[in-house]
Amino acid sequence: MKRFNISEEQKKNWAKQLLKIWPSVKPNDTITVYIDNEKITYFYFNGQFIGKINEAGFSDTFPSIWLSLNGPYPTMTKKLIGSTY
Secondary structure: OHHHOOOHHHHHHHHHHHHHHOOOOOOOOOEEEEEOOOOOEEEEEOOEEEEEEOOHHHHHHHHHHHOOOOOOOHHHHHHHOOOOO
16 A cells, blocks of 8 residues: 555554454455445455445555556456456
8 A cells, every 4th residue: 555655544444444344254255346436345245245435545546456457466466356367
């Protein structure tokens, strides 16, 4: 998140929200992210809704960190999106 110039306070706030939403994940579990047109980020665990973050800044930043092939973690991104190339 350093490259996005996000304050420590904001990072802690988002981490706190994610810790409340995300469960422990085991092999074959999935967490799906959906961002709507209003920039609300919804999370689903194994197909079941588990929570949302209603902040445009989060919805803009989160996918860029974890899901962009040009992001900071390309190997992890490929695993997260199920890419085989």
